[in-house]
Amino acid sequence: MACDWALLVVLIVAVLPYCTCKLYPIRPRLPEDEMDMMLANDRISLNDCHTRNWKDGFEGLVAPAYGNPALLREFAHIAAIGWTGADGKVNWGCGGSLIWENFILTAAHCAANDEDVPPDVARMGDLNIYSDDDDEFPQQLRIVKVIRHQQHRFSAKYYDVALMQLEKNITVHETVAPACLWLDDEVRFPKLYAAGWGRTGFGEDKTNILLKVDLTPMNNTQCSKFYTSSERGLRNGLHAHHLCAGDEKMDTCPGDSGGPLHVKLLHNAKMTPFLVGVTSFGKPCGQANPGVYAR
Numbered sequence: 001m002a003c004d005w006a007l008l009v010v011l012i013v014a015v016l017p018y019c020t021c022k023l024y025p026i027r028p029r030l031p032e033d034e035m036d037m038m039l040a041n042d043r044i045s046l047n048d049c050h051t052r053n054w055k056d057g058f059e060g061l062v063a064p065a066y067g068n069p070a071l072l073r074e075f076a077h078i079a080a081i082g083w084t085g086a087d088g089k090v091n092w093g094c095g096g097s098l099i100w101e102n103f104i105l106t107a108a109h110c111a112a113n114d115e116d117v118p119p120d121v122a123r124m125g126d127l128n129i130y131s132d133d134d135d136e137f138p139q140q141l142r143i144v145k146v147i148r149h150q151q152h153r154f155s156a157k158y159y160d161v162a163l164m165q166l167e168k169n170i171t172v173h174e175t176v177a178p179a180c181l182w183l184d185d186e187v188r189f190p191k192l193y194a195a196g197w198g199r200t201g202f203g204e205d206k207t208n209i210l211l212k213v214d215l216t217p218m219n220n221t222q223c224s225k226f227y228t229s230s231e232r233g234l235r236n237g238l239h240a241h242h243l244c245a246g247d248e249k250m251d252t253c254p255g256d257s258g259g260p261l262h263v264k265l266l267h268n269a270k271m272t273p274f275l276v277g278v279t280s281f282g283k284p285c286g287q288a289n290p291g292v293y294a295r
Contacts, residue, residue: 075195075210077179077273078260079104080123081143081164083113090121092129095196095259097275098178101169104143105181106258107278107294108152108162118146122166125176127210129197137175142167157233159241160280160294162258179262182274187295189263192217192245194279194291196256215245215261218290226289233281238292243277246290257281261293 077098082090093113096106104122112118123129126138145165152159170176195212223244229237238244245261261277277293 073175074212075260075273076125076173076175076177077275078124078195078210079106080126080129080197081106081110081119081258082121082123083117083119084121090123092123092197094119094257095279096122096164097260097262097278098124098170098176099181099275100178101172102166104164104166105275105278106162106164107280108148108160109154109280110258111146111148111162112154119143119164122164124170125173128208129210130208137173139170139173139176141170155233156235157231157281157292158236158239161278179260180272180274182263182276187217187243187263187276189217189276191215192261192263192276193273194245194256194259194261194293196259196279213247215247215291218244218246220244223290223292226283227292241295242280243293243295244290245293246288248288 079096079098080092081094081096081104082092084090091113094106094110096104096110099105110119120143121140122143123138123140143164144167147163147165149159149161152162172178192215193212194215195210197208197210220238220240220242223242224238226244227234227238229235243261256279259279260273260275261279262273262275264273266272277295280292280294282291283289
């Protein structure tokens with residue numbers, strides 16, 4: 001619902017005077033796909049996002065169940081969210097989306113791990129987060145603040161959205177750039193897109209490379225047949241701020257939490273990704289059950 005974004009919009013507006021954002025043209029040496037590409041102009045308000053020009057398909061590579069490998073600039077807004085261990089290694093456990101130069105939108109339940117420790121690092125512009133082979137563009141920054149939706153409770157599956165503030169602004173680039181927010185109440189699109197580094201199926205391991213899935217939205221009346229008030233943490237059933245989407249085989253899985261669910265819209269002859277939700281919860285992935293996303 002539009003009102004569910006109110007807290008996020010207020011927070012972004014509060015920091016807007018201190019933010020500048022410019023997306024630079026893609027360098028000629030980068031291969032183009034005639035269907036999609038990302039360019040952009042100066043960003044001076046929350047309402048100008050749709051006027052920026054996007055194209056998001058490129059050659060070359062570089063966890064959703066049965067997903068396909070994502071392209072480097074196709075999800076320029078996606079971030080891997082991690083916890084640094086005592087040995088210095090990072091456990092990448094959630095996803096998120098850049099919505100400003102120094103803010104990531106994610107799921108509120110990603111605000112802490114099982115040991116009640118908050119995440120401390122975010123990585124953008126990387127497809128294989130466990131390899132150095134594609135490390136030409138990544139940006140890795142510390143997370144300095146986590147702001148959960150004021151109505152979120154870890155014991156429940158409602159209002160599962162949060163902001164994570166980075167230590168400084170990212171360097172906006174064709175491979176790392178903020179996404180737009182879909183603020184309308186109605187999500188009337190036949191196809192939505194999700195991505196992540198989560199498990200590739202029920203009982204499977206996490207994927208090293210970013211995978212994407214195409215999902216079909218499902219209305220909440222139909223989705224309530226899969227998710228009833230008897231579900232743990234869902235005693236009031238699905239709410240209007242829940243959005244369901246799925247596929248007979250493809251789905252988001254554990255490890256994809258907080259990652260983007262977006263739609264690509266044609267505007268001024270360019271494709272622009274708009275976030276419609278974040279990955280929240282679901283049943284065993286890849287089993288023809290719809291996933292639930294926080295709007």
